[in-house]
Amino acid sequence: MKKPRSFVILFTILMMGLAFAAADILIVKIQATQLRKSPQFFAQTLGALKAGDKLEKMSESNGWIQVKNAAGVVGWVHTSAVEPPKFDLLAINRDMKTQATAGEVSLAGKGFNKQMGFDKQVEDSYRAKHGEANFAGVDRLLLIKITLAQVEDFLKKGRLGEFRGVQ
Amino acid sequence: MKTKKTWALGFLISGSVIFLVSCSAIQEAAGVLSSAANVSGEAATVLQVGQKLRSTFADITEEEEYYIGRSVAALILSKYPVYNNDGLTQYINLIGNAVAVYSDRPEIYAGYHFQILDTEEVNALAAPGGMIFLTKGLLRRCQDEEMLGLILAHEIGHVSAKHGLQSIKKSRLVDAFTFLGTEALERFGPQGLTKLTTVFEGVLSDIVEQLVERGYDRKYEYEADGLAVKFAAKTGFEPDGILRFLKTMVGDSSIAAGKGWFKTHPSPEERIDNLNKEIAGLDMAPKLDAARTERFRQSISTLK
Numbered sequence: 028m029k030k031p032r033s034f035v036i037l038f039t040i041l042m043m044g045l046a047f048a049a050a051d052i053l054i055v056k057i058q059a060t061q062l063r064k065s066p067q068f069f070a071q072t073l074g075a076l077k078a079g080d081k082l083e084k085m086s087e088s089n090g091w092i093q094v095k096n097a098a099g100v101v102g103w104v105h106t107s108a109v110e111p112p113k114f115d116l117l118a119i120n121r122d123m124k125t126q127a128t129a130g131e132v133s134l135a136g137k138g139f140n141k142q143m144g145f146d147k148q149v150e151d152s153y154r155a156k157h158g159e160a161n162f163a164g165v166d167r168l169l170l171i172k173i174t175l176a177q178v179e180d181f182l183k184k185g186r187l188g189e190f191r192g193v194q
Numbered sequence: 195m196k197t198k199k200t201w202a203l204g205f206l207i208s209g210s211v212i213f214l215v216s217c218s219a220i221q222e223a224a225g226v227l228s229s230a231a232n233v234s235g236e237a238a239t240v241l242q243v244g245q246k247l248r249s250t251f252a253d254i255t256e257e258e259e260y261y262i263g264r265s266v267a268a269l270i271l272s273k274y275p276v277y278n279n280d281g282l283t284q285y286i287n288l289i290g291n292a293v294a295v296y297s298d299r300p301e302i303y304a305g306y307h308f309q310i311l312d313t314e315e316v317n318a319l320a321a322p323g324g325m326i327f328l329t330k331g332l333l334r335r336c337q338d339e340e341m342l343g344l345i346l347a348h349e350i351g352h353v354s355a356k357h358g359l360q361s362i363k364k365s366r367l368v369d370a371f372t373f374l375g376t377e378a379l380e381r382f383g384p385q386g387l388t389k390l391t392t393v394f395e396g397v398l399s400d401i402v403e404q405l406v407e408r409g410y411d412r413k414y415e416y417e418a419d420g421l422a423v424k425f426a427a428k429t430g431f432e433p434d435g436i437l438r439f440l441k442t443m444v445g446d447s448s449i450a451a452g453k454g455w456f457k458t459h460p461s462p463e464e465r466i467d468n469l470n471k472e473i474a475g476l477d478m479a480p481k482l483d484a485a486r487t488e489r490f491r492q493s494i495s496t497l498k
Contacts, residue, residue: 056256057303068295078257078303108301113255144374145258145394152391153265153398161271165264168271168307168325171283173291181288185339185486187430188296 051084053094053109062102066091067189069179073102082109248371251359259359260303262397263323266358269402270311270319270327277312277330285493286310289339290326290346296428297347298421299354306353308346316443317458319405320349322358333497335442339486340435344426348436351421357414361404366396409458416460416468423472430480433473440466 061072066088074096076082082094082104091103154162182188254262290308294300306324311317314331321327326349336342352358370393404410410418423433440462459465473479 057301058305060301068300105301107299110256144255145261145370145390145397147261148387149390149394150261150265152387153394156391156395159272160265160268162264162268164271164276165267165325167276168267168309169304171287171307171309173284173287173305177288178291178295182292182430185292185430185489186483187292187486188428191430191480 052112053082053084054112055080055108056110057108060104060108062096062100062104064102066103068175073100251356251362251367254359256303260323263321263325265398266321266401267325269398270321274311274313277310279310279496282493282496283310286328289343293343293347293425293429294350297350297354297425318345318349320352324353335439338482339490340432340482341439343429343431344422344436345439347426348418348422350425351418354421355417357410358401358405362397362400366400369393370397412460419465419469420472423469427476427479432482433476433479437466437469
C-alpha cells in the first residue's frame with residue numbers, strides 16, 4: 028500500500044517538473060537592471076526590472092538571455108542578472124502546517140516571520156554589537172552612482188570596449 | 195524482461211533529469227502536496243533531500259553576499275580612513291565600472307563601487323558584493339590608466355570568482371546553512387537572531403582574515419591575474435599595464451618589508467612570470483592610448 032503512494036507522489040512531482048521546465052522561468056536576482064532591446068549593455072532600454080521579477084526565457088546568445096516580462100515586453104537581460112527559481116522548501120514547510128502555534132503568531136506580529144538569511148535584520152543585530160564597524164562609511168560608498176551613460180561616454184573618449192577605433 | 199528493465203531505467207533517468215533541471219518543480223509540486231490535509235512521510239523525505247542542496251559558497255544568495263560584503267567593507271573602513279577626493283574617486287569608479295561591463299559578472303546585486311583609502315600602504319581589497327578599495331600608496335605607483343584598469347580588473351576578478359565567499363570555512367558554512375534551514379527566527383525568536391549573528395560574525399572573520407591578514411590562497415591570486423588580463427583586454431586596456439605596475443615594486447625594500455599587498459599577494463616576480471604566460475595566450479592585445487594617459491595625468495595630479 029505504501030509503495031504505490033510514494034510512486035504517485037514522485038510521479039506528480041516529476042510531471043509538474045516537466046510542466047514547469049517547459050515554461051522556463053527566470054527570476055531577477057539583483058536590485059535593479061534594465062530590459063534591453065538588443066543583447067548589449069549600451070542598447071536602448073525597454074523597461075526597469077527589479078529583484079524578484081519573473082521573466083520567461085525565450086532564447087540565449089553570448090551571455091545574454093532573451094526574455095518576456097510580465098507585461099509581455101520582449102527584450103534582453105545579461106545572464107549575471109537572473110537565476111532559475113530557487114527551492115523555497117522552508118516556505119513549503121510553512122504551508123504544510125495546518126495551524127500556526129500561538130508563539131509563531133506572536134513572533135509574526137513582531138516581524139519575525141520570514142525565512143532567515145544574512146540580511147538587514149542580521150546586519151542590524153551585528154551593528155548593535157560592533158560599534159567599531161564603519162557602516163556609515165559603507166552607506167557613503169554605496170551613494171557613489173555611475174550611470175551607464177557616463178560609462179559609455181568614458182569608453183568612447185578613451186577609445187575602449189566596443190568604441191575602439193571610433194573617434 | 196530486459197525491455198522492461200530498460201524502460202524502467204529510462205524512466206528513472208529521464209525522471210532524474212527533470213528533477214535536477216527544474217528545482218522549482220519540487221516547490222510547485224510540494225505546494226500541491228501541502229494543500230492535502232495530511233503530508234505523508236515520503237513527501238517529507240523528498241523535502242529533506244531538497245534542504246541538503248544548499249551546502250557550498252555558491253549557494254549563498256546574491257542578497258546574502260551583498261550583506262556579507264557590506265559588513266566586510268565596514269570592517270575595512272574601520273581600519274583605514276577614506277581619502278576624500280571626489281574627482282579622483284569618480285575617475286576610479288568610471289574605470290572600474292567600464293571594466294565590470296566586460297567582466298564575467300557585469301551585473302551584481304547593488305552594482306560595483308570603488309573607494310580610495312587614505313594610507314601610503316600599497317594595497318587593493320575587494321569585499322564580496324563588489325565593494326572595492328584602493329590605497330593612495332598604490333595610486334602613487336600608477337603611471338597610466340592601463341595600470342589602474344588592470345589592478346581594478348584583478349579586484350573585479352576576485353569578486354567575479356567569489357574568492358571572498360570561498361574563504362569562508364566549510365564547517366562554518368555547514369553551520370550557517372543548517373541554522374538558516376531551521377527557520378530559527380520563527381522557532382526561537384530573538385534568541386535565534388542572536389545565534390545567527392554569531393554565525394555571521396564567524397563568516398566575517400573568515401573573510402577579513404584572508405583578505406587583510408593572511409591573503410588569499412596563491413591559486414586565487416593567479417586566477418584573479420588571469421581574469422584581470424582577460425577582462426582588461428576585452429575592455430581595451432593594454433594588459434602589459436599590470437606588468438609595468440608590478441615591476442615598480444620588484445626589489446623595493448621599503449615595501450617588501452611585508453605590509454598590505456606584499457603580505458597578502460605572491461611576490462611580484464612570481465606574478466610577472468605567470469602574467470607573461472596569460473598575456474601570451476591572448477589573441478590580440480590592445481595598446482596604450484595617449485588620450486587615456488592624458489586623462490589619467492589630469493586626474494592623478496589632484497592626488498595629495
